[in-house]
Amino acid sequence: MKNRKTFMFFFTSILLIVSLVFSFFDKVLANGSEQQGEFFLKKDDPKNPLSIFRVPITNEIVKIAEQILEGHQNLSDHQKVIMFMNFMKDFDVGIGSNAYPETTIKERLGACGTFTNVLLALSATQGIEGRYVNLMNFPKGYGHTVAELKVNGKWSIYDPTYGVYYTDTPDNKVNPNVLSFWELRNGKGRDKNVVRIFMNNRRFEEQNQWATSAFIGPEIYEKANPAGPIGPDKVFKYPLFLDTRSKSVLTKKDLGIENQGSNYIGAASVNNIQEWTLTSLVPGNQYQFIIVPDWIGGELLGEEDNFRATARIVSGGEVTSGDSLTLSINQKPYQPWIIKFKAKKDKVNLLIEHPYRGPKFHYLNIKGYELKSISVPVNFRDIESHWAREDILELSRKSIVNGITNESFGPNLSITKAQFVSLLVRVLGINDVSNKKSYLKDINGQEWFAPEVRMALSKGLVKGDSAGYFYPNKPITRQEMAVMINNAVNYKEQDIAKKDGDIKTFKDSNSVASWAQESVERVVGLGIMQGVSNNIFAPLKNVTRAETSVVVNRFIEKFN
CATH class of the missing domain: 3.10.620 (C8orf32 fold)
Known part of the structure; x- marks a missing residue:
């Protein structure tokens, strides 16, 4: 350490x-x-x-x-x-x-x-x-x-x-x-x-x-x-990142050492431009990249009140509106700069530039950033009175979950281990595909979920049983989900959030497998999972699509 x-x-x-x-x-x-x-x-x-x-x-x-x-x-x-x-x-x-x-x-x-x-x-x-x-x-x-x-x-x-x-x-x-x-x-x-x-x-x-x-x-x-070398005439292009699922918003407190170059655009002691990598996008969908201005600073004030900047997509999509910005120091409060674009791939590279090259300073200080999908009406008829409706709609608006048809979500259908692993990998924003061959005997690498399972294995989210099997098409149980969620918490390195619950408060605590007990206590203590009713955890019960939506939404709210 x-x-x-x-x-x-x-x-x-x-x-x-x-x-x-x-x-x-x-x-x-x-x-x-x-x-x-x-x-x-x-x-x-x-x-x-x-x-x-x-x-x-x-x-x-x-x-x-x-x-x-x-x-x-x-x-x-x-x-x-x-x-x-x-x-x-x-x-x-x-x-x-x-x-x-x-x-x-x-x-x-x-x-x-x-x-x-x-x-x-x-x-x-x-x-x-x-x-x-x-x-x-x-x-x-x-x-x-x-x-x-x-x-x-x-x-x-x-x-x-x-x-x-x-x-x-x-x-x-x-x-x-x-x-x-x-x-x-x-x-x-x-x-x-x-x-x-x-x-x-x-x-x-x-x-x-x-x-x-x-x-x-x-x-x-x-x-x-x-x-x-730095200076108002020497352009520094800062790499920055947002993900629709794992990190879609940067507030003022985020604009520090973890997101270097995000606190301003323009010419100062360092001449900042930004190249954003925007991930977990759905090809064909429309998105907004929002920059929230704070104040204009520098030495051109009085000579050049306006601050100008441009946005262009380098790869993965096309800007549909908002490709340029002009702000006057006299037009406070400043309105957000909304850049609308259409994704052609699941990753877009967006370049934010300005025309200033010194020697005088001219820059725009920033309050925050947001990447969001332009809402498409969701009308799943089978969740209109469902207890998990709001969680399902929230995840659907973020393109984290989809319906089984345009009008049906299938809230009471079970979800397989492979489907849940793929969902969890997307939520965590993991996209570095491992080249290592999976040791799991029941995954040959050709399945649609094979890349996500390999990524999950490499990050410690899942593992096979003692015989080397994963059973990807088997419905996931509540205790199996608890283990994967706990592994995701560890992946996020949220040690300060650790709050263990007492598994003995559940009448069926003896039914929880020894390998899942610590995970159940952890996720229950964090409020991510709860009992099903009357102090029953039901560790062997298959998890439904609705229950999955609720658990995943709680995880996102807790750690993002």
Whole structure:
């Protein structure tokens, strides 16, 4: 397990990367950066690498750089950078009062974003050109920031957090060839003659091996997405995801590290565009992708009040309306941007773009997103007075369940194990088909449900009996459903929601198989399943389509 300090470091690092875009920039505009003293480089000077955050480099930073280098003559630019990184290696990890380099130095406290601020600012005082490089969504839900400095006439990556750089001339301590972002991106960090220089042993000891390998290994440069130098003129295309069944809504609280790039569209310190992957769609059906605006920000206000954006489908469907947005700052409250599209496949890739490329900031802050099916009237005549009618209609509107005909749902028909597994896989949004051959003796791989069963097996949702049989066409019993639902809860990693019920409250508790007792207690405690009547659980009773709809809807409401 990762220790708490490690987690907080990762969280702090990515939090600062994301929050710098707005909170830092807004504070500078509101308070005026002139309060920091006389400038070496003003906040909008193109030579100032911190200008993308509208932060000046003050003469105080110049004095600090001179103190660090005092007594050392004829240093190369590389040697100066190394001394600046060594200067920070005893700083603590955490969130400082603000992200100004002077504050980080004074408090001796920061994370990857603010450590990079300091290195870039100190290097700039020596005439060393520099820029930020962001490495996002690696590992999943995290990210990292490093500095790229022009040393020996070429761009070179230096990581001030860990004191790391990559070189193919490690014996040259004065002017080594330090690899650039693009060299690392293209896999050169794995070359046999390339050495990773690691100088910050303190942070190596404080963080565990997972932290070290994740943030300083070559993989982060190769797989982070998006990744590269940042600025209002440098487009970052963020991959984002919604699923009609497992996660169809993102609210304000979701627009953080787990959904990087979702909090705004436009040009700021990072120029954000978005590529959404929308899944669990029904080919031929109509959908709405809804973006809820919050406010327009930036420096074009007064010159260009409108914010413009466009939507286009890259693959899997076609936009039918709402392919462009124009918002004026004077037209509050802003109405949702509704993009209607027709799905041609079960997955659609939707690109949200804008025309702004800096140098001034112009962006739209977002409140939330929603993907939903355009309602098609459902008229199942056999559920008009049925006790499960609302649950059936809710799942039908979401295209999770279908009728047996256009006018009949068949609420009292039983459901097979294969049908329930397929339903559960769709609800969980699992779509990574396993290439492994199923070990189950009664599934040969040609059945319509074979891919879903393989996926369920690979995720631990189901397993065969001791003889290797699954009996896919057998009606599923209540205790078998309880086990699969419990496995789905574990798959969702909802440990905090664990509330065990007391199986002994059921008169027929002795009839529950030993292998199902823990699962029955779990799902009953969570309120996903209940007894059938009079404190009877009926573990061997076949589950009907109506009962399945109710259980699945409760699961969705509980965990989505």
